[in-house]
Amino acid sequence: MGDLSKGRIIAINGPLATCEVGQGREVLQNEVAYVTCQGASLKAEVIRVRGRQIDMQVFESTTGMIVGNEVTFSGELLSATLGPGILGMIYDGLQNPLTHLENEQSFFLKRGQYLNSLNEERQWNFTPSVAAGAVVKAGHYLGSVPEGLFKHHTVVPFSLRGTWEIVQIMPEGPYRVSETIAVLKSTEDGRETPVTLKQEWPVKMPVRAYQERLLPNRQLLTQCRLIDIFFPLAEGGTACVPGPFGAGKTVLQQIISRYAEADIVIIVACGERAGEVVETIREFPELEDPKTGGSLMNRTIIICNTSSMPVAAREASIYTGITIGEYYRSLGLKVLLLADSTSRWAQALRESSARLEEIPGEEAFPAYLESRIAAVYERAGLVQLSDGSTGSLTVIGNVSPAGGNFEEPVTQNTLKVVGAFYGLSRSRSDQRRYPAIDPLISWSLYLRQMKESLAERCDGWVKLVEEVHRLLYAGSEVHQMMLVVGEEGIGLDDLITYLKSEIVDAVCLQQDSFDVVDRATSLERQVADFLLLMDMVHHPFTFENKERARLDMTALHNRFFQMKYCPFKGESYLKYRGEIESIIAGQGVSSPC
Amino acid sequence: MLTEHSHIIRIQGDIITVPARDIGYGELAQVKSRHGTSLAQVIRLKGHDVFLQVFAGSRGVSTGDQVRFLGRPMRVAFGDALLGRIFNGSGEPIDNGPDLMALPKIEIGGPSVNPVRRVIPRGFIETRVPMVDVFNPLVESQKLPIFAAAGEPYNDLLARIGMRADADVVILGGIGLKYDEYLKFRHAFEEAGVISRSIMFVHTASDPVVERLLVPDMALAVAEQFGVRGKRVLVLLTDMTAFADALKEIAISMDQVPSNLGYPGSLYSDLAARYEKAVDFEGAGSITILAVTSMPGDDVTHPVPDNTGYITEGQFYLRKGVIEPFGSLSRLKQLVIGKVTRADHGVIMNSMIRLFAKSREVEQKLAMGFDKTEDDERYLRYGKLFYERFMDLNVDIGLNDALDLGWKTLSECFRPDEVGIKQEFIDQHWAKDKLCEI
CATH class of the missing domain: 3.40.50.12240 (Rossmann fold)
Incomplete structure (x- = not known):
């Protein structure tokens, strides 16, 4: 073994390959290595070092690999390439652009093909914003290029420690991503380093190049009423969506990815069906971004490692996505990352742990499952940047618990670290009450955390929401009772409570994702409709008997129901609203149907 | 250059281990035992130990049997x-x-x-x-x-x-x-x-x-x-x-x-x-x-x-x-209903299932000893027809015939205003001569 930088394969077990390196060779944990195999060079990552034996997970199929194959170490950690041109891209878990692989290959993904993540030829119009002589730190802005509608700041690479003086900065003009746009000199040791429009960052390390992390206290609107009103999500917050198969996780995610009021949406399709990603890939370019009028794809990044793609790359895909998210956050943007599904990612961890013959924890997941999950969600956050502006990275992770049972380790460990829990239930989806988020088990810590900013809508907003929560609980209890003793066995007051809670459920919680009007509700409409609903909830209805109660409440129910399908402030909307108002105001007098 | 090895060092379950060099992961081998020849596939390499899963099982494989590596993974013939x-x-x-x-x-x-x-x-x-x-x-x-x-x-x-x-x-x-x-x-x-x-x-x-x-x-x-x-x-x-x-x-x-x-x-x-x-x-x-x-x-x-x-x-x-x-x-x-198939496919699908659910409810109600009403009769009749005409696995009809049969079944059992279908579809498809007699 003459060449110290090389190793030789000594064992192969599925995607796990072990190699031996020469005495004294330095190996980094999570370093990238390439294994020569049948003429191709396969990317791998170091995951364990034991003396001279190095265990690596190979990101491709290891078929045909033999003992003795050569391993080359790159000296670099597994990294993402960050710079202008990521928006609108469709990457695999290792940030290979799939659309470009398409041009080069057939229908199938060939192994050992690695392409530049960014277009190296494209020129970007750079405008400097600082002058030579200025002193900067990692994450500070040097200038910007326009990327779509955004001002894409060029930042001092996150990897530079300490303070640096700008020796040279290029004038305004077109530059390729690899061309030097500035030269920096360390104020400590005088080292000089060139800066380009792009930079590399190891995906498993959180980016910390910001001033400080702030408490998430502003809402990120998803336009899904159940979330926005009852279990709001904060900018820079985290949420998880566990649910059994067929409960509508994917539809919910697609709706959020379309209508959420974020600047940038990153979709990480991690070990899920290819068919679902295809819908996004094919439909997003056709859809209009409601905010900008451009194509929805212009604000979207897709990281796609579907269930049949190599397992090791599945593990990397979430980190790749989150690193890109942190990068755009550092440019002062509102980023939303949707990961579907983190259970598949955890299973990838479990597979490699089993091959490493580690002592398993619960359900054979590795003992470090909890800390890995926590580390991923902790990378979300609201941060203050060097120029005083803020950026945020919000993470929503789907969880696919085995058998739909939330007691399993991935769900439980996720619940410990997220700020909101949207639990989908089989019973709600069986009743076609979509989105099937169960209001009785879900929660959001942000409701109270954002109390002040939410109060801008109306005084005591949070109180009102909590009141409706209690109504839903009470309604559900009455319903349980009715199942046992029938409608005859309950009192009139209980029936009214139940009917009220059904109205809230039908017109506020349930949202028809296939209806043009109902699928997304603006903040203004949410507030207006919710306050009207509260008038109904607060109203002390009096009825002669249960029949009358049912009849009149059904009439009210139907008007609320029709109203939610009418365009906001349109003629028919106002008509129904007027009717509802007069029914509530004139109640006592029986209302005609 | 097919190499033969005749030194099986471990047999566990259907997996055998042979020492061999230059064997590719996933490669195929032939194991010749006195009970016949079987294919085997490399599922793990550890140093110079090669782990093979023997497709015919390891029963009857002896430590002295021949293992011949074929230098290629599993393949299958292809053509018309x-x-x-x-x-x-x-x-x-x-x-x-x-x-x-x-x-x-x-x-x-x-x-x-x-x-x-x-x-x-x-x-x-x-x-x-x-x-x-x-x-x-x-x-x-x-x-x-x-x-x-x-x-x-x-x-x-x-x-x-x-x-x-x-x-x-x-x-x-x-x-x-x-x-x-x-x-x-x-x-x-x-x-x-x-x-x-x-x-x-x-x-x-x-x-x-x-x-x-x-x-x-x-x-x-x-x-x-x-x-x-x-x-x-x-x-x-x-x-x-x-x-x-x-x-x-x-x-x-x-x-x-x-x-x-x-x-x-x-x-x-x-x-x-x-x-x-x-x-x-x-x-x-x-x-x-x-x-x-x-x-x-x-x-x-x-x-x-x-x-x-x-x-x-x-x-x-x-x-x-x-x-x-x-x-x-x-x-x-959703990708094909009413888009590739007939426009009335969606309404037939939803109404028939909804009414069938109702007929099951009626069955349950009757099972609990409640009185049978005229309405119940019709739902029971519908349930029976639905079972015979649609659910029975022996039924062999194309989609369009099945949709027509759906309209026929609905009109035999119900009035048009009972089925919850948009008027335009009723006008088009409701079998007028078979209006419900009740």
Whole structure:
């Protein structure tokens, strides 16, 4: 073994390959290595070092690999390439652009093909914003290029420690991503380093190049009423969506990815069906971004490692996505990352742990499952940047618990670290009450955390929401009772409570994702409709008997129901609203149907 | 340069270990024992120890037996000549037909399709089973399992769909199939005259367990080649639970830590790697997979149906000999209903199911001893007709006839204002001469 930088394969077990390196060779944990195999060079990552034996997970199929194959170490950690041109891209878990692989290959993904993540030829119009002589730190802005509608700041690479003086900065003009746009000199040791429009960052390390992390206290609107009103999500917050198969996780995610009021949406399709990603890939370019009028794809990044793609790359895909998210956050943007599904990612961890013959924890997941999950969600956050502006990275992770049972380790460990829990239930989806988020088990810590900013809508907003929560609980209890003793066995007051809670459920919680009007509700409409609903909830209805109660409440129910399908402030909307108002105001007098 | 080794140092389960050099991971070998020759595949390399899973099982393998490495992974012959042929679990013809040595060979278990090269499926596959066509239509490139407990006629259903479905090529992958069932499939296909467009890979229950692992891969590799060449291929797999059980056996023999009921942690990925072969190629053919997943103990939370449910695009429940209308789901149906199929498909689907649910409620009500009303009579009549005309698996009608029959059934039992259908459809389709007499 003459060449110290090389190793030789000594064992192969599925995607796990072990190699031996020469005495004294330095190996980094999570370093990238390439294994020569049948003429191709396969990317791998170091995951364990034991003396001279190095265990690596190979990101491709290891078929045909033999003992003795050569391993080359790159000296670099597994990294993402960050710079202008990521928006609108469709990457695999290792940030290979799939659309470009398409041009080069057939229908199938060939192994050992690695392409530049960014277009190296494209020129970007750079405008400097600082002058030579200025002193900067990692994450500070040097200038910007326009990327779509955004001002894409060029930042001092996150990897530079300490303070640096700008020796040279290029004038305004077109530059390729690899061309030097500035030269920096360390104020400590005088080292000089060139800066380009792009930079590399190891995906498993959180980016910390910001001033400080702030408490998430502003809402990120998803336009899904159940979330926005009852279990709001904060900018820079985290949420998880566990649910059994067929409960509508994917539809919910697609709706959020379309209508959420974020600047940038990153979709990480991690070990899920290819068919679902295809819908996004094919439909997003056709859809209009409601905010900008451009194509929805212009604000979207897709990281796609579907269930049949190599397992090791599945593990990397979430980190790749989150690193890109942190990068755009550092440019002062509102980023939303949707990961579907983190259970598949955890299973990838479990597979490699089993091959490493580690002592398993619960359900054979590795003992470090909890800390890995926590580390991923902790990378979300609201941060203050060097120029005083803020950026945020919000993470929503789907969880696919085995058998739909939330007691399993991935769900439980996720619940410990997220700020909101949207639990989908089989019973709600069986009743076609979509989105099937169960209001009785879900929660959001942000409701109270954002109390002040939410109060801008109306005084005591949070109180009102909590009141409706209690109504839903009470309604559900009455319903349980009715199942046992029938409608005859309950009192009139209980029936009214139940009917009220059904109205809230039908017109506020349930949202028809296939209806043009109902699928997304603006903040203004949410507030207006919710306050009207509260008038109904607060109203002390009096009825002669249960029949009358049912009849009149059904009439009210139907008007609320029709109203939610009418365009906001349109003629028919106002008509129904007027009717509802007069029914509530004139109640006592029986209302005609 | 095929090398022979004759020093088996370890036999555990169906896995043998031989010291050898320069052997590729996944490579194939032949193990010659006094009981015959079997193929084996490299599943682990450790130093110069090579771990092989022996497809015919390790029973009767001796430490002195010959192991010959073939220098290539598992392959299967491919060509139009495959049509009408029957193969066993290791890919050898078992129908006494002509030799296929001259055909080119393709590797099995190939790489996955670039998601960017997939298209949103839009093709409807007519199966002439009304519970499928009308209520949960099969869409080209869909992967759908049939969840059924032991004893349900799932293979009959699969055979029927295989015979009637309008696909260019039908490939059957039998995994742990009872010999009788295999004969039934064969006779059914021969009788229906569809054998010339079908290919069978049959592993029967008496064949070695490890061979099960090859069947889906061979069937899907062949399907893929036909698909790339523009054919619409339907792959029928039965039973995927037997496949998962073979995975379990191998994993346990390899001392892998099991995750759930003894199944390996990679069960999801292993199943997904097969099911994800279902695809609609941009500008070429498609692969649709219909697979049986038997549910041990009729329990849908068992790891195999549970993992399958997360992978596939819906599921059919076969219970008491019929496809259960509630619970069964085709996730892709929205892509074809009323778009590729007739405009009234959607309303018929929804109304008929809603009314059938009502008729079940009436049945339950009566079972509890309540009085029967006139309305109840009509719902019961409807329920009975629905069962006879739609649910019975022997019914064999095309989609459009089934939709017409749906309108007929509705008008025989109900008034137009009872069925909750938009007036324009009522005007168009309601059978006026058969108005409800009540």
